[in-house]
Amino acid sequence: MKVAYKHLINFIPSKPSIEDISNKLFQLGHEHEVYEEIFDMDLTPNRGDCLSINGLLRDLAVFFETIPFGEIYDGDIKPYEIDFINKAPKACPHISFLKIDIDEDIKPYEGLLQGYFNDLNLNKNNFFTDISNYISYETGQPTHCYDANKINKVISLEIIKGDYEFEPLVGEKIELIGENLAFLEGNNVINLAGIMGGLDTSCSSDTKSVIVECAYFDPEIILGKSIKYNINSDAAYKFERGVDPLCHEKVLRRFIKIVENHANIKNIEVFNKDYLKFSSNPISFDEKKLNKILGTLINKNEIQNHLRKLGFSITDDKIFPPSHRADIKTNNDIAEEIARVQGYNNIQPSPLEIYSLDNDHEDSKLLEKNIQNHLIENGFFEVINNPFVKNETPNSIKVYNPLDLNRKYLRTDLENSLIDNLLYNEKRQHDSVKLFEISNVYFSSSEIKKKKILGIICSGRVGKNFVDFSKKIDKDYLINLLKSLSSGIEINPKLVPREDLDSKSKNEIVYLEIELDDLRGYGIEDKCGASKKLSNDSFIKYKPISNFPSSTRDLSFSIKDNKGYYDLQKYILNFKHHLIKEIFIFDFFINKKNNNEIKLGVRIIFQSKTATITDKQVNNIMQIIKEHTISINGVSIPGLNRC
Amino acid sequence: MSNLDNVDPPLISKVKGSLHPINQVKDYLINMLAQMGFHEVDGPEIESEEFNFDMLNIKKSHPARQMHDTFYVKNKGYVLRTHTSPVQIRSMLKSKPPLAITSAGKVYRKDDDATHLPMFHQVEGIYVDEDVTFANLKDLIHQILHNLFGNDVEIRFRPSYFPFTEPSAEVDILSENGKWLEILGCGIVNPIVLENCKIDSNKYSGLAFGLGVERIAMLKYGVNDIRDFYKSNLDFLNQFK
Numbered sequence: 001m002k003v004a005y006k007h008l009i010n011f012i013p014s015k016p017s018i019e020d021i022s023n024k025l026f027q028l029g030h031e032h033e034v035y036e037e038i039f040d041m042d043l044t045p046n047r048g049d050c051l052s053i054n055g056l057l058r059d060l061a062v063f064f065e066t067i068p069f070g071e072i073y074d075g076d077i078k079p080y081e082i083d084f085i086n087k088a089p090k091a092c093p094h095i096s097f098l099k100i101d102i103d104e105d106i107k108p109y110e111g112l113l114q115g116y117f118n119d120l121n122l123n124k125n126n127f128f129t130d131i132s133n134y135i136s137y138e139t140g141q142p143t144h145c146y147d148a149n150k151i152n153k154v155i156s157l158e159i160i161k162g163d164y165e166f167e168p169l170v171g172e173k174i175e176l177i178g179e180n181l182a183f184l185e186g187n188n189v190i191n192l193a194g195i196m197g198g199l200d201t202s203c204s205s206d207t208k209s210v211i212v213e214c215a216y217f218d219p220e221i222i223l224g225k226s227i228k229y230n231i232n233s234d235a236a237y238k239f240e241r242g243v244d245p246l247c248h249e250k251v252l253r254r255f256i257k258i259v260e261n262h263a264n265i266k267n268i269e270v271f272n273k274d275y276l277k278f279s280s281n282p283i284s285f286d287e288k289k290l291n292k293i294l295g296t297l298i299n300k301n302e303i304q305n306h307l308r309k310l311g312f313s314i315t316d317d318k319i320f321p322p323s324h325r326a327d328i329k330t331n332n333d334i335a336e337e338i339a340r341v342q343g344y345n346n347i348q349p350s351p352l353e354i355y356s357l358d359n360d361h362e363d364s365k366l367l368e369k370n371i372q373n374h375l376i377e378n379g380f381f382e383v384i385n386n387p388f389v390k391n392e393t394p395n396s397i398k399v400y401n402p403l404d405l406n407r408k409y410l411r412t413d414l415e416n417s418l419i420d421n422l423l424y425n426e427k428r429q430h431d432s433v434k435l436f437e438i439s440n441v442y443f444s445s446s447e448i449k450k451k452k453i454l455g456i457i458c459s460g461r462v463g464k465n466f467v468d469f470s471k472k473i474d475k476d477y478l479i480n481l482l483k484s485l486s487s488g489i490e491i492n493p494k495l496v497p498r499e500d501l502d503s504k505s506k507n508e509i510v511y512l513e514i515e516l517d518d519l520r521g522y523g524i525e526d527k528c529g530a531s532k533k534l535s536n537d538s539f540i541k542y543k544p545i546s547n548f549p550s551s552t553r554d555l556s557f558s559i560k561d562n563k564g565y566y567d568l569q570k571y572i573l574n575f576k577h578h579l580i581k582e583i584f585i586f587d588f589f590i591n592k593k594n595n596n597e598i599k600l601g602v603r604i605i606f607q608s609k610t611a612t613i614t615d616k617q618v619n620n621i622m623q624i625i626k627e628h629t630i631s632i633n634g635v636s637i638p639g640l641n642r643c
Numbered sequence: 644m645s646n647l648d649n650v651d652p653p654l655i656s657k658v659k660g661s662l663h664p665i666n667q668v669k670d671y672l673i674n675m676l677a678q679m680g681f682h683e684v685d686g687p688e689i690e691s692e693e694f695n696f697d698m699l700n701i702k703k704s705h706p707a708r709q710m711h712d713t714f715y716v717k718n719k720g721y722v723l724r725t726h727t728s729p730v731q732i733r734s735m736l737k738s739k740p741p742l743a744i745t746s747a748g749k750v751y752r753k754d755d756d757a758t759h760l761p762m763f764h765q766v767e768g769i770y771v772d773e774d775v776t777f778a779n780l781k782d783l784i785h786q787i788l789h790n791l792f793g794n795d796v797e798i799r800f801r802p803s804y805f806p807f808t809e810p811s812a813e814v815d816i817l818s819e820n821g822k823w824l825e826i827l828g829c830g831i832v833n834p835i836v837l838e839n840c841k842i843d844s845n846k847y848s849g850l851a852f853g854l855g856v857e858r859i860a861m862l863k864y865g866v867n868d869i870r871d872f873y874k875s876n877l878d879f880l881n882q883f884k
Binding site: 046421424442585 | 667741776877
């Protein structure tokens with residue numbers, strides 16, 4: 001909801017600054033943004049009563065003297081003998097109809113009405129609809145205007161069932177499905193109650209005789225209808241959150257006043273009926289209890305003062321919330337009102353000692369933690385995947401309202417998620433991928449069943465060092481890895497065939513999936529893992545990763561000097577350049593037949609964060625490395641002449 | 644002339660992997676709260692409407708229960724939990740006060756855009772005892788935020804609305820660029836919720852709070868795009884060793 005600052009201060013004689021009002025609205029819990037002197041309010045769903053100028057003023061009244069309501073028509077009004085039948089009094093316990101006839105001439109808009117359209121940059125419609133929209137903005141009460149000359153039969157309000165056609169004021173004709181609360185003229189739906197009126201009976205610029213409907217609808221009957229029929233409706237938004245059931249007379253008199261300011265009124269009649277009696281449920285007034293909830297020492301007078309300014313009536317032992325505060329039911333609600341007025345930030349924190357009877361707990365996650373640690377120590381990365389999948393599997397659970405057709409079911413295993421993760425990384429030039437995930441999966445049977453499973457996937461080189469570089473991951477690698485955690489573990493990983501995958505690699509994909517509980521009894525949970533615990537100063541600062549391809553170069557060195565051997569390693573492994581992603585030694589060999597000559601293979605991976613790296617960039621860096629390394633005593637690069 | 648004697652082979656530095664950064668932050672929060680006296684309890688990700696909504700005073704008319712906000716599964720009486728609060732309900736039904744528990748894990752909402760994911764993680768805590776006050780809640784929240792963001796962090800409480808707490812608050816911290824950032828929601832447990840769990844609300848009161856793990860992780864690590872956490876990109880994961 002957008003509210004102009006200048007409209008608010010029309011009702012606040014002290015004219016506080018925009019910052020003052022903004023600060024007070026925040027203190028009261030009314031979140032908003034301010035731009036060009038407009039408050040763009042983001043109100044919580046329990047505060048439908050604040051969706052108007054008057055609503056915000058009612059809350060601001062605790063800080064500023066306010067004019068609570070605009071000028072109203074205070075003359076006599078004749079009763080309106082309307083042909084109306086309310087067949088849904090529970091859904092609409094309070095309703096009024098106002099009939100106004102005016103002369104031909106309508107003055108240009110002035111005052112608040114003019115400001116509403118100009119300051120909020122809104123489009124005008126027709127005289128009565130424009131006033132109706134303004135009244136909703138100022139008072140929070142939606143009204144609906146029918147052209148009186150277009151109503152010829154009895155109007156009824158009823159909950160209709162079955163298929164009806166309805167053409168709203170805005171948008172295309174719709175089919176009403178299921179139960180709907182609607183106003184009918186004969187058998188025709190003329191208004192989808194609380195949502196939007198119909199085109200057939202709507203006002204136009206020619207309308208000089210209007211019937212203004214002003215009603216209270218049960219929020220539950222309105223809820224969800226505007227979404228169901230894709231109708232964007234300010235009225236529905238307000239009715240869903242609840243409006244003031246007792247405001248009709250004041251609102252309609254305000255309506256008349258604005259009409260009177262712009263046209264000559266020939267006739268006014270009003271119909272008003274309460275089908276159910278409104279009662280405000282009193283809450284016991286117990287200032288000790290209120291202070292106990294908040295942890296404060298606010299005296300009774302101050303509490304009374306705060307509440308009275310918010311429109312509450314108070315006796316010695318009872319608090320009566322005003323009719324617009326349907327959200328206030330308990331002492332906790334009252335405590336929140338007091339806290340808002342005091343300011344949450346003005347309540348002093350008070351320490352407490354947490355004591356729990358139920359504090360003696362073994363760490364039930366030791367098994368999971370020790371498996372995680374073992375895998376991490378061996379180069380595996382944990383991933384987390386969301387559970388939504390496209391295809392149904394036996395016993396999979398269906399999502400009734402999926403985000404899209406590719407996410408209709410919940411996965412019953414982790415395999416496809418982990419295969420996707422592996423292929424994603426292979427496409428990003430990773431020649432060694434080791435991943436795992438631990439997750440619950442759910443199955444449907446007579447009841448919902450849960451399993452916590454571990455999925456491990458790996459493929460490519462065993463490691464990035466001279467011992468493991470040439471070894472490829474196979475089933476034995478994974479079997480031995482888990483046996484090194486506990487020798488008794490018997491597992492049977494499988495090979496995932498690559499034929500059906502979008503992949504060019506020939507490396508075997510090894511996959512294991514096992515229920516975590518099946519790994520109990522091997523002593524894993526008894527191991528004292530050196531699990532890494534994040535401390536507050538160990539949060540790294542993330543550096544955005546590159547989305548560009550990398551480029552790889554290998555260098556093979558011949559070394560014939562002890563010191564040169566160590567100097568070369570020191571230089572090359574510590575070489576830094578912003579275009580170098582990784583350097584490691586992938587080959588080491590002592591040629592005993594050639595005076596113990598050492599062969600050292602080094603792999604250098606280049607990558608730019610801003611563009612695809614060029615050969616020229618790579619060659620320039622390689623040149624620096626080559627020049628330096630061959631200057632080290634006893635080091636040469638076969639095939640490269642020393643300059 | 645060669646002067647090679649016995650040389651040591653190059654060091655084989657063992658390349659370690661890492662726990663997922665979201666789980667690292669989740670564990671950090673759980674450990675921090677454990678030191679304050681809370682213990683962790685687990686619960687299912689598929690919940691009945693009763694535990695996910697009704698017991699928490701979230702009425703049938705609440706917008707959060709609509710099909711566009713919540714994933715419904717099986718025979719529509721079940722949902723993918725929209726918060727970890729149902730775990731606390733189960734604990735309150737099972738144990739008597741005083742009790743101090745945290746619940747952590749995956750939660751689901753029907754959102755999928757640049758800043759919202761259909762699956763994310765929460766850590767929630769609840770403490771129920773005699774005479775637990777809003778002032779106590781403020782002190783606890785200060786402790787949590789000082790631990791996370793340092794003792795000098797500026798903290799702001801704002802009134803808010805959650806059906807399961809009353810009074811309710813949202814808490815902001817002042818960021819380095821001078822903007823307030825919403826960091827958690829909290830409140831005094833609504834007596835209706837205590838009564839739903841057969842806890843005498845005249846004798847006991849409670850405080851509750853909930854933290855979004857991704858939000859904390861983004862702030863602590865400086866990750867700007869929440870979606871990065873779930874691409875399973877090894878270059879990304881490799882930074883969180």
